[in-house]
Amino acid sequence: MAEHDIPRATAKRLPIYYRYLNLLLDSGKTRVSSNELAEAVKFDAATIRRDFSYFGALGKRGYGYDVEALMNFFGRILDQDTLASVALIGVGNLGQALLNFNFHQSSNARISAAFDINEDIINTIQAGVPVYSMGDLEDQITAQRIEVAIVTVPSVAAQDLADRLAKAGIKGILNFTPLRLDVPASVRVQNVDLTNELQTLLYFINNVDLANE
Amino acid sequence: MAEHDIPRATAKRLPIYYRYLNLLLDSGKTRVSSNELAEAVKFDAATIRRDFSYFGALGKRGYGYDVEALMNFFGRILDQDTLASVALIGVGNLGQALLNFNFHQSSNARISAAFDINEDIINTIQAGVPVYSMGDLEDQITAQRIEVAIVTVPSVAAQDLADRLAKAGIKGILNFTPLRLDVPASVRVQNVDLTNELQTLLYFINNVDLANE
Numbered sequence: 001m002a003e004h005d006i007p008r009a010t011a012k013r014l015p016i017y018y019r020y021l022n023l024l025l026d027s028g029k030t031r032v033s034s035n036e037l038a039e040a041v042k043f044d045a046a047t048i049r050r051d052f053s054y055f056g057a058l059g060k061r062g063y064g065y066d067v068e069a070l071m072n073f074f075g076r077i078l079d080q081d082t083l084a085s086v087a088l089i090g091v092g093n094l095g096q097a098l099l100n101f102n103f104h105q106s107s108n109a110r111i112s113a114a115f116d117i118n119e120d121i122i123n124t125i126q127a128g129v130p131v132y133s134m135g136d137l138e139d140q141i142t143a144q145r146i147e148v149a150i151v152t153v154p155s156v157a158a159q160d161l162a163d164r165l166a167k168a169g170i171k172g173i174l175n176f177t178p179l180r181l182d183v184p185a186s187v188r189v190q191n192v193d194l195t196n197e198l199q200t201l202l203y204f205i206n207n208v209d210l211a212n213e
Numbered sequence: 214m215a216e217h218d219i220p221r222a223t224a225k226r227l228p229i230y231y232r233y234l235n236l237l238l239d240s241g242k243t244r245v246s247s248n249e250l251a252e253a254v255k256f257d258a259a260t261i262r263r264d265f266s267y268f269g270a271l272g273k274r275g276y277g278y279d280v281e282a283l284m285n286f287f288g289r290i291l292d293q294d295t296l297a298s299v300a301l302i303g304v305g306n307l308g309q310a311l312l313n314f315n316f317h318q319s320s321n322a323r324i325s326a327a328f329d330i331n332e333d334i335i336n337t338i339q340a341g342v343p344v345y346s347m348g349d350l351e352d353q354i355t356a357q358r359i360e361v362a363i364v365t366v367p368s369v370a371a372q373d374l375a376d377r378l379a380k381a382g383i384k385g386i387l388n389f390t391p392l393r394l395d396v397p398a399s400v401r402v403q404n405v406d407l408t409n410e411l412q413t414l415l416y417f418i419n420n421v422d423l424a425n426e
Contacts, residue, residue, distance in 0.1 A: 015412035019391060042393040077416075084415055097310030103408050109415060148414060171418040174411055178232060180255040190414045194405065195316050198387055199228035201361060201403045202297055202322060203290075205384040 006054045013051055016041050018078055021071035033064035078108065085112040087146045087170075089161060090153035091121055091131055094176060098150060099127040111150065113140045141168045148172040155179045162187075219267045226264055229254050231291055234284035246277035291321065298325040300359045300383075302374060303366035304334055304344055307389060311363060312340040324363065326353045351381045361385040368392045375400075 020041050024032055034052075038045040052065070055073065086103075088095055088111045095114065102111050114131045116122060122133045132140055140146070149170045153161055158177040165173060166187050173189045175181055178196070181189050233254050237245055247265075251258040265278070268286065299316075301308055301324045308327065315324050327344045329335060335346045345353055353359070362383050366374055371390040378386060379400050386402045388394055391409070394402050 011416055012409075012413050014416065015409045016391075016393075016406075018412075019408075040393065078412060079415065079419055086411070093310045093313035097306045098407070100306035101407065103411055109411055147418060148411070150411075172414045174414055178229075180229075180253065188414060188417050190410050190417075192405070192407065192410055193229075194311070194314065195232075196225075196228045197403050197405055198299070198316055198322055198361070198363075199231075199291060200225050201385040201387055201401060202292065203224055203227065204401050204403075205360060206292055 010051045010054055013041075013043060013047075014074055014078055017048075017051070018071065018074040021067055021074065024067045025071055030067055031064045032067050032070075036064070082108060084109045084148060085144045085146045086110065086148045086150060087113045087115065087137075087141060087144075088129070088150040088152065089115045089134075089137070089165075090151065090157075091116040091118065091126060092152060092154075095150075095152040096126065098152065099129050102127065102129070109148070112144055113146065115140075137164060138168045141165075141170065146170070148174065150174045150176070151181075152176045162189075223264045223267055226254075226256060226260075227287055227291055230261075230264070231284065231287040234280055234287065237280050238284055243280055244277045245280050245283075249277070295321060297322045297361060298357045298359045299323065299361045299363060300326045300328065300350075300354060300357075301342070301363040301365065302328045302347075302350070302378075303364065303370075304329040304331065304339060305365060305367075308363075308365040309339065311365065312342050315340065315342070322361070325357055326359065328353075350377060354378075354381045354383065359383070361387065363387045363389070364394075365389045375402075 017037070020037065021032075034045040034048045037048050041048075052070075055077070086109055088098060091099065091114050095116075099111060099114060103109050111129050114126060114129050115134055115137055116131055117134055121131045124131055141149075147170060149165050149172070151158055151161060151165075151173055155177045158175070158179045159181060162173060162181040162183055166183050171187060173181065173183065173187060175189050175191045176194070178193050180191070183189055230250070233250065234245075247258040247261045250261050254261075265283075268290070299322050301311060304312065304327050308329075312324060312327060316322050324342050327339060327342050328347055328350055329344055330347055334344045337344055354362075360383060362378050362385070364371055364374060364378075364386055368390045371388070371392045372394060375386060375394040375396055379396050384400060386394065386396065386400060388402050388404050389407070391406050393404070396402055
C-alpha cells in the first residue's frame with residue numbers, strides 16, 4: 001500500500017510512535033511488543049498493529065517489533081533527515097514562547113524566520129531567530145524556501161495574512177488563532193485552538209457520563 | 214436526548230459554534246443558516262444540522278437559526294456563566310505565554326494560580342497570576358476549588374505531577390508535554406502536543422494525495 005493511502009488518523013499517530021521508539025532506543029531497548037507500545041502511547045494494541053500493517057511493518061509473534069528498524073522506517077516516512085524551515089508570524093506572547101520552544105524534540109523542523117509589525121523587535125534576533133518586518137514576508141519565504149507558516153497574529157489580521165501566505169506559495173499553516181481560515185486547496189491548515197481545548201476539557205469534566213471516544 | 218449522550222466529536226465543536234455565534238451577535242446579526250455557519254466554521258452544513266439536532270435546536274426552513282437563542286443555549290451547555298479556576302504548573306516559556314494569554318476569548322475559565330520550582334518567581338505575580346511553590350500545590354487546589362490543571366513542566370516531571378494532581382482531586386489535565394500521562398479514570402487528559410501538530414502538518418504537505426478527513 002502506498003504511503004499516501006494511509007488513513008489520516010494513522011498519519012497523526014506516526015510522530016507519536018516515532019518519538020516513543022526514539023526514547024526506547026535511547027534507553028537501550030531493542031524490541032517492543034504492540035502491547036508495550038499500547039501501554040506507553042495510550043492507543044490500544046489492535047490500533048497499533050493495524051497502523052503498522054499499513055506500512056507493511058509486521059511484528060513477529062513472540063518477538064514483537066525491532067525498535068531500531070521500526071524507528072528508522074518511520075523516520076524516513078516522517079522525513080526526519082531533512083530540515084524544514086518554518087516561518088512564525090506574530091511575535092506576541094504566544095509567538096515568543098514558540099520561538100523559545102522551537103520544536104526542540106523534533107529534528108526535522110525549525111523556525112528560521114519570524115515576522116512582526118512591532119518596530120522594537122524588527123531586525124533583532126529573538127531566541128536565535130531573526131525577526132523581519134511584514135514587508136519582507138514574501139522575499140524571505142522565497143529565499144528560505146519556507147513551506148510552513150505558524151500564525152500567531154491577532155484574529156483580525158489572520159485572514160489577510162493567510163491570503164498573503166497562500167499567494168507566496170506556503171503549503172501548510174499551523175493556525176493558533178480561533179479564526180477558521182479560508183485557503184485554497186493547495187494549502188493545508190492545522191488548527192491549534194487553545195481556548196477550545198480548555199473549553200472542551202471543561203465541558204467533558206462537567207459531563208462525566210459522556211461516552212469516551 | 215440528554216446532554217451527556219451527545220457524541221464526543223459534537224461536543225468538541227460546541228465551543229467553536231459558541232464563539233462564532235457570539236461574533237455574529239456582536240456584529241448585529243439576528244439569524245443564521247446552517248450553510249452560512251458551515252462557510253464560517255468550515256464544517257459541512259449537514260454536520261452542523263446533525264450536531265444541533267442532538268440538542269433539539271432545529272432551524273426553521275427559510276429562516277435558519279435564531280443567533281441569540283442558539284448562543285444562549287450553547288452558553289448554558291458550556292457553562293459560560295460560571296468561572297472555572299485553573300492551575301498552571303510550570304512557568305517556563307510556554308507557561309508564561311499561557312499566563313499572558315489566559316484564555317481571554319473564553320469567559321468561563323481563568324488561570325488563578327501558577328506553580329513553579331524557580332525561587333526567583335515564587336511569591337511574585339506574573340501576568341496577574343500569583344506564582345506559588347510546588348509545596349503549596351495541594352493546599353491551593355483545595356482552597357481555590359481548582360478542578361483543571363495545565364501542565365507545562367518538562368516531560369521528565371510530568372508523570373509524578375499527574376499523580377499528585379489526581380490525588381489532589383483534579384478532574385481535568387491540559388497536557389502540553391509530549392508524554393502520555395497515566396491517570397485514574399476520574400481524570401480526563403487533553404493532550405496539546407505542539408511538536409506533533411507541526412510534524413503532522415509537515416507529513417501531510419509532503420504527502421499531498423492523502424485522503425482528507
